[in-house]
Amino acid sequence: MSQIPQAAIALAKRFEGFERKVKRGIEIxxxxxxxxxGFWTIGYGHFCDPKHPPITEAEAEAYLARDLQTALAxxxxxxxxxxxxxxxxxxxxIDFTFNLGAGRLQASTLRRRVNQxxxxxxxNELRRWVYGGGKVLPGLVARRKAxxxxxxxxxxxxxxx
Numbered sequence: 001m002s003q004i005p006q007a008a009i010a011l012a013k014r015f016e017g018f019e020r021k022v023k024r025g026i027e028i029x030x031x032x033x034x035x036x037x038g039f040w041t042i043g044y045g046h047f048c049d050p051k052h053p054p055i056t057e058a059e060a061e062a063y064l065a066r067d068l069q070t071a072l073a074x075x076x077x078x079x080x081x082x083x084x085x086x087x088x089x090x091x092x093x094i095d096f097t098f099n100l101g102a103g104r105l106q107a108s109t110l111r112r113r114v115n116q117x118x119x120x121x122x123x124n125e126l127r128r129w130v131y132g133g134g135k136v137l138p139g140l141v142a143r144r145k146a147x148x149x150x151x152x153x154x155x156x157x158x159x160x161x
Contacts, residue, residue, distance in 0.1 A: 002072055002073075002076065004065070004068045004069060004072055004094065005087045005088075005090055005091040005094065006091075007087060007088055007091035007092075007150060008068055008071075008072075008090070008091035008092075008094040008095050008098070009064070009068065011091065011092075011095040011143070011146060011147065011150075012044055012045065012064060012067075012068060012095055012098055012099075013044055013064070014146075015095075015099070015139060015142070015143040015146075016043075016044040016045035016064075017044070018030055018043060018044060018057050018060055019033065027056050028056070028057065029054035029055055029056055030042055030043050030054060030055055030056075030057070030060055031054045032048050032049070032050050032051070032052045036132045036133065036137050036139065036140075037132040037133060038132075038133055040052075042055055042060070042063075043055055043057075043059065043060025043061075043063050043064065044060050044061070044063065044064040044067075045064075045067070045098070045099070046060070046063040046064065046067055067098055068094060068098055070102075071094045071095075071097040071098035071102070072090075072094050074097050074102035074105065074106075075090065075093045075094050075097045075102075075105065077102075078102070078105050078106050078111050079093055079105070079111055079114045079115055080115070081114065081115050081117060082114065085117075086153065088150040088151070088153045089114075089119070089150065089151050089153070091150055092126070092147040092148070092150035092151040093105070093110075093114060093147075093151070095143070095147055096110070096126065096129070096144075096147055099143065100129060104129075108125065109125050110122060110125035110126060110129075113125050114151075119151055119152055120152065122151050123148035123149075123151050123152045124148075126144045126147050126148045126151065127144050127145065127148055128144075129144055130144055
């Protein structure tokens with residue numbers, strides 16, 4: 001199993017947020033809510049049933065880790081070039097896949113641009129994925145901007161030692 005880049009975890013936590021907090025005893029918990037795209041979610045963007053019981057932040061992080069592992073596997077399946085690219089580029093596409101699903105990545109021009117290693121065009125493609133429910137969502141604009149910055153970065157790959 002490959003390691004999930006810290007930048008992917010940070011992006012998902014930043015843009016999903018641990019929202020809809022309620023107090024349960026001494027713990028803060030999250031309850032199911034409908035995300036801007038119209039899906040029932042809980043914690044950090046984990047799809048759920050509307051009747052899902054409240055979860056703690058630790059439980060939300062466990063769901064997120066599993067969801068990001070699934071996104072990582074799909075990202076590397078559809079964009080194998082990312083296995084040898086800098087971690088930020090991988091993190092950007094993992095976050096995209098986590099947010100929109102593997103099917104969207106698989107069928108996208110973004111996938112082609114990544115596999116061509118055309119990072120400028122890939123960043124431009126990312127910026128197009130800002131619609132939810134037929135309208136531009138400011139949160140998606142900010143998220144895609146952050147992903148595009150990572151994919152455009154020219155930071156060198158860290159040497160393992």
